[in-house]
Amino acid sequence: MSATPPAPAPEKRPRPSAAWLAFSATMTAQVAPVAGRDDLTVAPGAGRGAPACFIPASAEIEVNAACLPVDPATADPGNPADRERYPALWGATVHECAHAAHSRWRAPKGTDAAWSANTAALALEESRIEARQVTRRPADRAWLRACTCQIVIGDFTAAAAPPASAAEAGAAAALILAREDAGILEAAEAEPVARAVATVIGEEKLGQLRQVWREAHRTRDDDAKGMVRLGRRWCRILGVQPDQPAPKADPSEAGGPPSPVASAVGEATARVEDASKAEFAPPPLFPPGAAEAREAENKARRQVGDASARVFARDPGDGSGGTTGTTREPTLDEQAAARRLARALREASAGGRAETVIASATPPGRLRMRHAMAADAQRAAGSPPRRWPSASPATCPAR
Numbered sequence: 001m002s003a004t005p006p007a008p009a010p011e012k013r014p015r016p017s018a019a020w021l022a023f024s025a026t027m028t029a030q031v032a033p034v035a036g037r038d039d040l041t042v043a044p045g046a047g048r049g050a051p052a053c054f055i056p057a058s059a060e061i062e063v064n065a066a067c068l069p070v071d072p073a074t075a076d077p078g079n080p081a082d083r084e085r086y087p088a089l090w091g092a093t094v095h096e097c098a099h100a101a102h103s104r105w106r107a108p109k110g111t112d113a114a115w116s117a118n119t120a121a122l123a124l125e126e127s128r129i130e131a132r133q134v135t136r137r138p139a140d141r142a143w144l145r146a147c148t149c150q151i152v153i154g155d156f157t158a159a160a161a162p163p164a165s166a167a168e169a170g171a172a173a174a175l176i177l178a179r180e181d182a183g184i185l186e187a188a189e190a191e192p193v194a195r196a197v198a199t200v201i202g203e204e205k206l207g208q209l210r211q212v213w214r215e216a217h218r219t220r221d222d223d224a225k226g227m228v229r230l231g232r233r234w235c236r237i238l239g240v241q242p243d244q245p246a247p248k249a250d251p252s253e254a255g256g257p258p259s260p261v262a263s264a265v266g267e268a269t270a271r272v273e274d275a276s277k278a279e280f281a282p283p284p285l286f287p288p289g290a291a292e293a294r295e296a297e298n299k300a301r302r303q304v305g306d307a308s309a310r311v312f313a314r315d316p317g318d319g320s321g322g323t324t325g326t327t328r329e330p331t332l333d334e335q336a337a338a339r340r341l342a343r344a345l346r347e348a349s350a351g352g353r354a355e356t357v358i359a360s361a362t363p364p365g366r367l368r369m370r371h372a373m374a375a376d377a378q379r380a381a382g383s384p385p386r387r388w389p390s391a392s393p394a395t396c397p398a399r
Contacts, residue, residue, distance in 0.1 A: 016044040019073040020065060026078050027093065031061065034137065035097035042093070051092035051150045054099040061096045063089065067150065083143075087280045091147030094140050098133035105224035116167075117242035121231030123174035124216040126151070131182035131217045144184050146276040149269040152176065164259035166238040169200040170209065172261050174234075176268055177206075178213035189271045196264035201238065208237045 016024070027042035042061045051067040054060075067089045068075065076082045083090040103125060107118050134141045152175045176193040179185045198206050212234050219226045235242040258266070330338070375385035 016065075017072075019071070020044040023068075023072040023075055023077070024063070026076065027061075027063065030077050031093065031097050031100075034094055034140070035100040036136070037100060040097070040100055051089055051147060052096045054096040054103075056100075056103070059100070061093060061100070063093060067092070084280045087143060087146035087276060088150050089147075091143035091145070092150060094133070094143045095130065095147055095151060098129040098140075098144075101136075102129040102132045102221045104222040105227055107224065107228065116235045116240050116244055117228055117231040119231070120170065120174070120234040121227045123171060124178065124213055124230060124234065125227065126175060127178035127182040127184070127213060128216050128219065130179065130184050132221070134183050141184060142276075142279060145272055146280065148179065148185065149273045152265065152269055164196070164200050164261040166201050167240055168259060168261050169197045170234060170238045170240075172265050173197050173206065173209050174213060176265060177210070178216075181210070181214055182217060185268075185272060186275075189268055189275070192264040192267040192271075193261070196261045200261060205237055209234065212237070 021044070024042045024044050028040065031040050031042060032038045037059075039059045040061060041059065042063055044065050045062040050064065052061055052063050055062065065072075068086055069089075070085050075086065077090065107121075130144050134144070172193050176185065176190050177197065180187060180190040194206070201209075212230050216227065216230050219230070232242040378385045
């Protein structure tokens with residue numbers, strides 16, 4: 001997903017329903033700690049064809065309404081457990097929060113946004129911001145993994161028929177293999193893409209690309225020149241002209257068989273999707289065959305609740321009883337019990353005075369080395385050591 005999508009015309013934005021407005025308001029309250037900034041808003045919309053997108057000019061994250069698999073009226077993103085019902089959408093929102101937090105650079109003035117160098121730099125930005133995000137918030141890794149398929153697979157659905165091009169192999173390396181070094185994907189999940197990319201461009205060039213994306217992960221958030229420089233270096237490794245527009249897929253070949261790289265990307269994203277489904281699979285409501293036991297337990301809980309409400313209800317004033325709202329003077333026994341309890345609580349919190357005995361090889365007081373050395377010499381000569389008198393204040397040396 002691009003960090004800088006074009007701003008839409010106001011009249012073309014779909015009119016959200018009341019349920020979506022409430023959902024977006026709750027999402028807005030939740031993205032501030034994720035992005036580390038409190039000026040973001042979450043708005044429903046089309047997401048520019050992606051699950052979500054970040055618009056820097058308006059500090060807005062647009063969420064694709066079609067990607068929410070549940071009714072927005074029943075969704076509560078403020079509840080962390082509820083987000084597990086739509087992990088891909090929440091993960092896409094976390095990804096855009098990472099853009100909001102760490103995509104502080106823009107293409108230098110005088111450059112064309114369609115240049116291959118800038119396209120490569122934006123592809124490298126995808127894994128760079130996720131690496132920064134999981135460094136700052138490690139728990140976001142699971143959500144970023146859940147949305148990897150929706151973020152990546154759309155770029156390869158219209159891939160050209162075989163053979164795969166070097167530009168396509170580079171895009172797969174930037175979007176899949178770089179996420180392995182970013183700590184998002186596992187090596188086993190990215191392995192099909194690594195094998196396919198190495199087949200197209202060779203192991204040596206793949207190693208050079210790996211050095212580029214690792215350097216991108218160390219680039220500052222606001223280093224525009226550094227990212228564009230890495231994008232130009234990326235193009236030169238792949239044999240692509242950095243100052244030419246990025247190659248686009250031929251629409252006439254969209255219906256043909258996918259290229260080997262596109263197939264490898266599909267296999268890798270399927271592995272990630274299977275792992276995410278297992279991670280976010282909801283537990284059963286109760287063990288199979290235990291419906292009657294669960295209903296009996298719920299009935300008992302309701303009965304206990306009703307009984308406690310009757311016993312501890314406020315006295316209605318008709319003499320029917322009640323323990324709340326009536327007062328009396330405590331008895332002598334109750335006062336004595338209260339004093340004993342207070343004393344026990346004070347002793348438990350403050351504790352008594354503890355004494356510790358420590359054995360020492362030397363007597364207390366100041367050690368005079370001259371006397372100690374003289375005693376050692378007397379012992380060595382076989383005579384008992386002389387007992388030196390204690391020094392009085394008048395004979396103590398000045399300090």
